[in-house]
Amino acid sequence: MIEMPPLQFAKLNGIRMGYYDAGPMSDAPPVVLCHGWPEMAFSWRHQIKALAAAGIRVIAPDQRGYGATSRPDAVEDYSIEHLTGDLVALLDHLKIDKAIFVGHDWGGFIVWQMPLRHRDRVAGVVGVNTPHTDRAPVDPLQIYKKRFGETMYIVQFQDPAHEPDRIFGENVDKAFDFFMRKPMPRKHANVGEAPVGGIGASSKTNLAFPQMVAAYDPGKDPRQKILSDEEKKIFVDAFKESGFTGGINWYRNMSANWARAEGLDHTVRVPSLMIMAENDAVLPPSSADGMENIIPDLEKYLVKDSGHWTQQEKPDEVSQVLIDWRRRRFG
Known part of the structure; x- marks a missing residue:
């Protein structure tokens, strides 16, 4: 049985947002959990339960x-200003x-932008x-x-004809089967094991995700x-309902976000x-x-034997790290 708090809604910043709110209302500062692609708040189900139980x-x-x-x-409605503005x-x-x-x-990219744009x-x-x-x-x-x-997924996502959106939308079940797995041990790793995020990967990594999902x-x-x-x-039911275009539109703002960030103190x-995550x-x-x-007050923690979906692969460890750091730094 999957336990989630009741879904609540708020009209804000020109949209209606669904959100979960758990733990004691008196606790401050609260923790806001921001998901990535292709995910949603449900990705944090383990942390929501653990942090709330810890009194956070x-x-x-x-x-x-x-x-x-x-x-x-509109693609422009998914700019970094909109995404950080939604959280404010x-x-x-x-x-x-x-x-x-x-x-x-x-979500990590968004939260690192928050103190640059909304420090208070x-x-x-x-x-x-x-x-x-x-x-x-x-x-x-x-x-x-x-x-x-040109076949790298983020490059493909710029396609104005939305071909990647269509491929994922026609293969929702396969997409989540493909993405939501632990990586192979490093000596066996090959195509299909690369997850979804930034630019740290080796240039040998196959990142043509739409075609990989279609052939999977x-x-x-x-x-x-x-x-x-x-x-x-x-996940599958939610993305069959929503499609993938909303999330992919975040990627379609990357060049514009970069251009507008000129002069911003990072x-x-x-x-x-x-x-x-180690893997x-x-x-x-x-x-x-x-x-x-560029972060004077920074701590680092390595989760061993985890691939990209760290809060779902190693939920107890991630939850405990968050709880310990939150208590140590904020009481």
Whole structure:
């Protein structure tokens, strides 16, 4: 039986957002959990339960374009300003002054942006797998193209005809079978084991995810599943309803986000924690090297024997790290 708090809704920042809110309302600062792609607040089910049981208030939204939250049509409505603005508006709705923002995958990129853009609303930041970096010297899409070629999924996601969206939408069940597995041990790793995130991967890694999902045969995949059948059904049903375009539109703003970030001070001036996963092929622990240079108050923690879906692969360990750090730094 999967336990989740009741889903609540708020009208904010031009959308209707679905979110979960658990733990004592009096606890401050609360922890806001931000998911990545292709996920939703349900990805944090283990942490919601554990943090609430530890007496910590925890809030987990389905972010713009996902799950129970609105999916605007315009690509521009998924800019970094909108995505960080949604989190500020959620705090306003809940009458919360400051929060600790925890983000995995794309959610990690969003939470590292929060203290750069909304410093007065951020008590602390935790990145799960996703490092914080200074602004790239050139458009990130040019880096992806040069390093991985035109078939790399983020490059493909720029397709105005939405072909990747269609492929995933026609193969939802296969997509979650493909993505939500533990990586093979390193000596056996090959195509199909790379997860979804930033630019830490080797240029040999096959990142043509739409085509890989279309051709995928779950029966021939030796990797261990992360999700139970019941858990997978929740993801599959949600994405059959929502489609993938909302989440992919986050990627379609990467060049515009990069252009508008010129001149933005990328130093993070709040207590921060970087949780790294030993076997994440796209966001390896080495991608977090040098974060200390732009985050003066940074701790790091390595989760061993975990691939990309760290909070679901190693839920108890991730939950305990969050609880310990939160208590140590914020009482």
